[in-house]
Amino acid sequence: MKEGPDIARVAALIGDPARANMLTALMSGRALTARELAAEAGVTAQTASAHLGKLEEGGIVRVQRQGRHKYVALAGDEVAAVLEGLMGLAAGAGHLRTRPGPKDAALREARRCYNHLAGDRGVQMYDAMRRRDWLTEDEGLVLSEAGRGFITDFGIDLRALEAKGPPICRDCLDWSERRAHLGGRLGRAMLDRMEALGWLSRSSESRVVRFSDNGRVAFDEAFPVSR
Structure with a gap:
């Protein structure tokens, strides 16, 4: 097994069309709700939640929960x-x-x-x-x-x-x-x-x-x- 950073995993996370649309929307620098990102990606709220879970686990976004809403932002510069x-x-x-x-x-x-x-x-x-x-x-x-x-x-x-x-x-x-x-x-x-x-x-x-x-x-x- 080869050693080093697993760029394939990161590329797969970013490369999904729905997730790519979400990440592009987050390039505004603002934190957006899961519902707003679902609309950007053209997917249901449930599907968006699954995508965001993968992005958060992969260190691409950070999610802050406030009340009933999830606010999502890019993980960093x-x-x-x-x-x-x-x-x-x-x-x-x-x-x-x-x-x-x-x-x-x-x-x-x-x-x-x-x-x-x-x-x-x-x-x-x-x-x-x-x-x-x-x-x-x-x-x-x-x-x-x-x-x-x-x-x-x-x-x-x-x-x-x-x-x-x-x-x-x-x-x-x-x-x-x-x-x-x-x-x-x-x-x-x-x-x-x-x-x-x-x-x-x-x-x-x-x-x-x-x-x-x-x-x-x-x-x-x-x-x-x-x-």
């Missing part, structure tokens, strides 16, 4: 990163489930990848930070001193982020752009800070992130597109 990577692989290979529409265009422009900014805007921010050497590669993605200054001036408490230990940031493959965007605790803090500044708002019905008019201007000034 690592699960979200794997799912986003699989979305990029599927999109790159042409495995798309629907034709592009208005919702798809909005998702491609800006969306939540679990808890950080993804899509065209997410890649724009990442590229600008790399171009200015705020993010550098040193045995992984790290903030330079200049980057630390920018993040502090932007209103983010770096000490709080670093208190949980390294790394505070990582790159994440964007499924629509098929390039990197910023993930990790720093990616989450950036999205939260931009929302606090009024630059953007999160949709309650999907992963779409919508920028205000002033937010677009401020974002482009902070993270200009390379010319």
Whole structure:
């Protein structure tokens, strides 16, 4: 018997169509009820419960029971990163489930990848930070001193982020752009800070992130597109 991680088991858990639909819905970063996930997957509540049991046992989701309801969320950032990577692989290979529409265009422009900014805007921010050497590669993605200054001036408490230990940031493959965007605790803090500044708002019905008019201007000034 071969040793090492059993990727076949994880792939089987994710690969079931109903479970894949549930996991995609959870990429919004919100905890959803079992009933909501059943609707996303197009299955009965009983079938959804069986699927969620398997995902919880496999460490893919965590389930919190509150009263009569079960609230389900992804188990963590690592699960979200794997799912986003699989979305990029599927999109790159042409495995798309629907034709592009208005919702798809909005998702491609800006969306939540679990808890950080993804899509065209997410890649724009990442590229600008790399171009200015705020993010550098040193045995992984790290903030330079200049980057630390920018993040502090932007209103983010770096000490709080670093208190949980390294790394505070990582790159994440964007499924629509098929390039990197910023993930990790720093990616989450950036999205939260931009929302606090009024630059953007999160949709309650999907992963779409919508920028205000002033937010677009401020974002482009902070993270200009390379010319």
